[in-house]
Amino acid sequence: MTWKLLLNITATILASLAAAGVTCHFWPPSFELFASDKITHAIFFGMILLPTSFLMPGLLLPVTAFSISLATGIELIARDHFCPSDFMSWSADLIGITSSYCIISIIHGIIQRNADEQDFEIT
Numbered sequence: 001m002t003w004k005l006l007l008n009i010t011a012t013i014l015a016s017l018a019a020a021g022v023t024c025h026f027w028p029p030s031f032e033l034f035a036s037d038k039i040t041h042a043i044f045f046g047m048i049l050l051p052t053s054f055l056m057p058g059l060l061l062p063v064t065a066f067s068i069s070l071a072t073g074i075e076l077i078a079r080d081h082f083c084p085s086d087f088m089s090w091s092a093d094l095i096g097i098t099s100s101y102c103i104i105s106i107i108h109g110i111i112q113r114n115a116d117e118q119d120f121e122i123t
Helices: 003-023 037-055 057-080 087-119
Strands: none
Touching: 003 037, 003 057, 003 087, 037 057, 037 087, 057 087
């Protein structure tokens, strides 16, 4: 395994744990003073994709599928155990993941287009 893959896996796991902690209201306890609970869900689940977008953009789609599975699993399991769970939290999770994926894809497209334009410039 390369160092980028190991760093990507580690950062993605840490971001996933942070998102799970926010979903179960373990961490951060005072973040809701600044934003709604649903906005917090969207931000933290969207952040799961950030390490992959910088380190290994080719794995963005599988990590997106992982994030959706994680959000769905947490909301389904949390209902039966120790975390508050509702449909709107799950929707906020998916909106955060989808928004993050779209923004990252647009940024990568712009970067690629600029790189292609620089290749064809006549000097």
